[in-house]
Amino acid sequence: MSDGHSDTSLTQQACGFLVDNINHKEDTEIIKLANGIALCQGNFTLMTDDLPSVIRHFGEQDKIYFVHFRDVRGTPAKFTEAFHDDGQTDLAAGLRAYRDVGYDGGCRPDHCPKMGDENFRDDLRLAHLFAVDYFKGLREAVYSEPLKAES
Numbered sequence: 001m002s003d004g005h006s007d008t009s010l011t012q013q014a015c016g017f018l019v020d021n022i023n024h025k026e027d028t029e030i031i032k033l034a035n036g037i038a039l040c041q042g043n044f045t046l047m048t049d050d051l052p053s054v055i056r057h058f059g060e061q062d063k064i065y066f067v068h069f070r071d072v073r074g075t076p077a078k079f080t081e082a083f084h085d086d087g088q089t090d091l092a093a094g095l096r097a098y099r100d101v102g103y104d105g106g107c108r109p110d111h112c113p114k115m116g117d118e119n120f121r122d123d124l125r126l127a128h129l130f131a132v133d134y135f136k137g138l139r140e141a142v143y144s145e146p147l148k149a150e151s
Contacts, residue, residue, distance in 0.1 A: 036063035036064060037058060037063060039054070039066070040070065041070055041071065042068065042072040042079075042110070045087070046075065046076045051093070055094055056097050056100070059102070066105060069108065073088050074088075083127070083134075084135065091138060092142055095142040099143055112127035113127060
């Protein structure tokens with residue numbers, strides 16, 4: 001199975017059945033209480049129209065151990081990587097959900113679209129630099145918003 005993740009083969013070796021068979025949000029219910037997930041926003045975006053609810057679902061249980069901050073366009077059967085400001089996900093709403101559940105774990109931009117044509121050598125990894133800067137700016141904006149009072 002290849003979903004574009006650079007670490008999929010290691011994960012599959014470690015988890016086998018679990019990784020091969022999580023294809024829908026409902027399937028994630030098989031995750032045991034002692035386990036958690038690396039929440040890949042791109043994959044979950046393709047599974048649901050409400051990524052913040054997925055973040056809240058696992059975050060309120062303290063089961064998000066790592067976040068792949070990425071975005072996509074398309075369907076599970078046919079999708080492409082998107083720049084973080086040009087995908088189908090409301091990334092600010094996602095960051096608000098992480099903030100609201102108190103997530104303070106690791107996060108990294110993951111999978112960026114290729115810049116230029118097939119001859120362009122991106123030695124500086126410009127797409128990844130854009131992703132990091134976009135994430136940092138969005139995180140600062142979201143985390144500086146006043147929290148809504150609970151009613």
